[in-house]
Amino acid sequence: MIQLQEKLTTNSWIKADWENYVAAIDSPEHEKHQGYYYSGYMRIEDLPTGADHSRYHLLMANAINLFCTIGGIAINGFDNCSYRKTGIRECQPDLSYYCGERARLAPVGTSVINLDEQVTPDLVIEISNTTINDDLGAKRLLYEEMGVSEYWIVDVQNTLIYAFEMIDRGSKRIDTSLVLPELSIATITAVLNLSKEQDQSQIGKWLMSQFQG
Known part of the structure; x- marks a missing residue:
């Protein structure tokens, strides 16, 4: 030991x-x-303690919350929450969400979500600064078997988002979210690029114009 x-x-x-x-x-x-x-x-x-990881983490959470608020989509999200299926697997994604009708199933009053008793989240997101190969590899397999509906990887160094739909212990790339209907991955990716030149209030105004339009 x-x-x-x-x-x-x-x-x-x-x-x-x-x-x-x-x-x-x-x-x-x-x-x-x-x-x-x-x-x-x-x-x-x-x-992670780096500024880029932290900024992208916050931008992703803000963009998703704004999209759901404007679109009237029910959502309950978690930051660095632990999901545990005893003896089999555990993960602590940077962000995770219960969406739509399943938002009401989001657990409360627990430090670790027990997947022997609770349902899996719909969407998990990893903010990847130095862990991109692992996030695309082993963690992707973990989330496939966990049974989440969607998995996003934010590639900090290359300013990219890899979005996957999880189906039958497999996954495929998507350009538009299914659990957050009509949310374009390209729009969220644009947020990352805008953050290099604009502050977060400016980005919020731009997002509102996109989501309301």
Whole structure:
């Protein structure tokens, strides 16, 4: 266990049983880390602290909330929330949402959402600054098996969004969201580019013109 602990902050997938993973991610030493468990491997990630990751995280949340507010779409979102199916998998996506009629199913009063008792979110989003290969790879497989409807990856360094519809433990690229009807991925991507030149209030005004039009 000591040898395993020395490797936990390498941001790599490490072969481990469920008990070791839970002991690690629930320990005070790793309270500021994100945890993932999939197919007998665990990954303990440092919480991102960079300005670009933080800005894009906020922009995504603001854009989605504004779109749903203007469009009258029910939504309940979570920031860095843990989803756990005991003994099988766990994830802590940067953003996750219950949308439309399923918004009322969003759990309350729990620090970890137990997927043995609660339903999965409709949309999960990873803000990827240094983890793009992992987000496109192992985490994508994890979310396919988890049964979410949509998975978005925000590629911070290349200012891109990869959006996937998840179907029957598989996935395919989409250009328009299905869980947030008629929301264009290109519009959200434009927000990332605008943020290089405009402040967030200016971006909000631009988004309102797009969503109301």
